[in-house]
Amino acid sequence: MELRLQLGGIDISGPRDIHVDANNTSLTIQLKHSGSLMTLMETHSLFDRIKSAETIWYLDDDQLVINLKKQDPELKWPDIVESWESLTAGSMQLLRGTSIYIVGDSTEINQKVAKELAVGLGYTPLETTELLETFAKQTIDSWVLAEGHDAIAEAEGVLLESLSSHVRAVVATLGGQQGAARRADKWQHLYAGFTVWLSTTDATDEDSAKKEARRHVEDGSLGYANADVVVKLQDKKSLYIRLGCRGDWPNIKPPGWDPSTADDSITSPDTL
Incomplete structure (x- = not known):
């Protein structure tokens, strides 16, 4: 029209x-x-x-x-469906091999989405759960019982540091308390690629899901606030600036840096 x-x-x-x-x-x-x-x-x-x-x-x-172009009324979640079609059609050229990290509270969901995304992009799917269990020769659950959540998070942080040099990979991270994404000082390694935060929702339509995600961002949830992608947000540029980004890439901060205490007065360069 x-x-x-x-x-x-x-x-x-x-x-x-x-x-x-x-x-x-x-x-x-x-x-x-x-x-x-x-x-x-x-x-x-x-x-x-x-x-x-x-x-x-x-x-x-x-x-x-x-x-103006109208939506297909048969699509229940039009933005997601069309974004997936666009992703498989042309995003490989835009990503230029940059890896993607899937973050969220559910390890199982992270893994399933990572596999589907890897197929669509022609990337290699990786699971930190499998890699950690292979290294430790024990399951994550038994490891948690023996050493606690913090030990798992530290180990995954070391693993993410190693994976940060990899390209063309979709990495499914651990969910829950043992996940490195729960720790602010571990996000510097996730910034080596694009991070996507996944969250379960009771929303019955796309608009409700977007409002819920926006509410979580405003509440300052660590995963939501740090992720490159949650849903389409109008104020994404200011979020990038607050997190220390420079152009298309972030300015990697040292261990212990907490984005919640970062200086909001950072001036973005012309390339942002």
């Missing part, structure tokens, strides 16, 4: 003066004029649910042109 708005004699210095917010069935168009925002259009009842990420707009002489 294409929407054209006549701007008439409104003085516009450039695209930066225009703000278009398209979300599901709502659309808001605002124009910065004389130092304030003027609403040109606002509706919460579009013709159908749209693909927010694929909304395109541009200026054509004295008209604002907005192209």
Whole structure:
């Protein structure tokens, strides 16, 4: 669907003066004029649910042109389905071999997702559980009983440091209290690749799941706050800056660094 708005004699210095917010069935168009925002259009009842990420707009002489694409109504979780299709189609070129770390409270879920993701990307699936048990010649459960959760987390941290030099791998990490991701000083090794936080939810639709994830981020949960990917977040850039990122890569901090006490006044470079 294409929407054209006549701007008439409104003085516009450039695209930066225009703000278009398209979300599901709502659309808001605002124009910065004389130092304030003027609403040109606002509706919460579009013709159908749209693909927010694929909304395109541009200026054509004295008209604002907005192209909207609607979602497939048969898809229960459209963003996830379409993101997976895009991932398998072109993300290998974008990732350039960068490894992915799957983090979450459930070791089993981490492993299952890592396997599926590895198949889609043509990567090697790795499980820290299997690697640790092979090294220690005992199960994680028996290891926990013998030495406690902290010992497992330390061992996984050493393993993640070793894996940080690997490429084209999807690494499923340990969930629960024994997971290294529970410790702030272990995340420096996860920053060698992209981290994806997984969480179980009782949400029955995609919008509810997004709201739940956003709430966890705002609450400051360690895994949610540190992960590169949870869901689509508008303030992701400021989160990256707070975590010490530089461009597409983070500035690796020394052991013991806690992101929750990092200086929020970090100035991002032009490349961010």
